Amino acid sequence: MSAFMRSAITGVGSYLPETIVSNADLARIVDTSDEWIVERTGIRQRHRARDDQPTSDLAVEAALAALKDAGRDVGDVDLIIVATTTPDLTFPATAAIVQKKLGVPVCAAFDVQAVCSGFVYALSVADGFVARGQARCALVIGAEEMTRLMDWSDRTTCVLFGDGAGAVVLEPVEGRNTPADTGILGFALRSDGRKSDLLYVDGGVATDGRVGHLRMQGNQVFRHAVINIAEAIEAAAAAAGITIAEVDWFVPHQANQRIIKGVGERLGLDENKVISTVSHHANTSAASIPLALDTAIRDGRIRRGDLVLFEAMGGGLTWGACAVRL
Numbered sequence: 001m002s003a004f005m006r007s008a009i010t011g012v013g014s015y016l017p018e019t020i021v022s023n024a025d026l027a028r029i030v031d032t033s034d035e036w037i038v039e040r041t042g043i044r045q046r047h048r049a050r051d052d053q054p055t056s057d058l059a060v061e062a063a064l065a066a067l068k069d070a071g072r073d074v075g076d077v078d079l080i081i082v083a084t085t086t087p088d089l090t091f092p093a094t095a096a097i098v099q100k101k102l103g104v105p106v107c108a109a110f111d112v113q114a115v116c117s118g119f120v121y122a123l124s125v126a127d128g129f130v131a132r133g134q135a136r137c138a139l140v141i142g143a144e145e146m147t148r149l150m151d152w153s154d155r156t157t158c159v160l161f162g163d164g165a166g167a168v169v170l171e172p173v174e175g176r177n178t179p180a181d182t183g184i185l186g187f188a189l190r191s192d193g194r195k196s197d198l199l200y201v202d203g204g205v206a207t208d209g210r211v212g213h214l215r216m217q218g219n220q221v222f223r224h225a226v227i228n229i230a231e232a233i234e235a236a237a238a239a240a241g242i243t244i245a246e247v248d249w250f251v252p253h254q255a256n257q258r259i260i261k262g263v264g265e266r267l268g269l270d271e272n273k274v275i276s277t278v279s280h281h282a283n284t285s286a287a288s289i290p291l292a293l294d295t296a297i298r299d300g301r302i303r304r305g306d307l308v309l310f311e312a313m314g315g316g317l318t319w320g321a322c323a324v325r326l
């Protein structure tokens, strides 16, 4: 009988561009204040990429850090998936550009587009490759330059987003098909295209040919997030064969401290088990979960063997969750 294979996260890395934009900086260009932004969102600052620094550059920095953490070399990589909403170019995929910049020889490389849920979606795709023996060293990268999509005259959106990248290395590990296994244990992925008007970019290749600006009905997105993420978390836990009470750490998509708190309260989570980094990088879309994961590993909170639950929600609307034992 062949062994039961799981995909394990063996390395984590992240990168934030140097330039920091504070709430006070934004208050100089739109009618807002540090007080309003902090109270409604928990955000204190965001990072912004240089004009000459495309998404792939952020992805490469995060990928190199994750490979180093895993003790792997670029020559080991046989799959690259980039979750992004802000690709360098319409095509090729940002993953192929990252492959070129890293110097990875021929491998599989493509992008996944599920906006802020992109990292969880990309992880599920990579899990399929790794657990089925089709990849032995996969890079799953969330990389975004959301500031490129902002309408800098719209105070209801431009204060919420930032740029950044996070990456994990996935490798096969033998399991026993029990929740005590190391590696990815279960997913729940969701989309409801009927709600696409709540959060979208008003331009595109096959419509008006523009890049467009992000548009959002903030309070409706907020309501949807708090109500529906909880269901996906419970479904992912059930798929993994674990209970929510067993989870050591929740690593939510970092959109807004009030959403993180609302979901936590709905599920009765201990807030000391919820990782929050939104104050220092704002909403970096598909990059936010690996950025938060990396922060909490580096500061010693999340350790090998911990049971971790990722959850996200974004344009589509898409949402989802993933349970993993590190």
Ligand code: COA
Pocket (backbone or CB within 6 Å): 031, 032, 033, 036, 037, 040, 041, 116, 155, 156, 157, 159, 160, 216, 217, 218, 219, 220, 221, 222, 255, 256, 258, 259, 283, 313, 314, 315
């Ligand atoms: N500064 C100051 N005032 C602002 C503002 C800003 N940056 N943005 C909006 N306002 C104003 C509005 O114009 C409105 O004024 P009005 O009452 O005179 O019309 C008032 O604040 C309240 O607006 P509202 O949209 O009802 O506020 P809110 O409490 O819902 O907070 C969000 C707005 C965007 C912070 C909140 O809806 C939210 O977090 N939504 C989820 C957004 C998100 O995270 N999306 C990404 C998911 S991936």
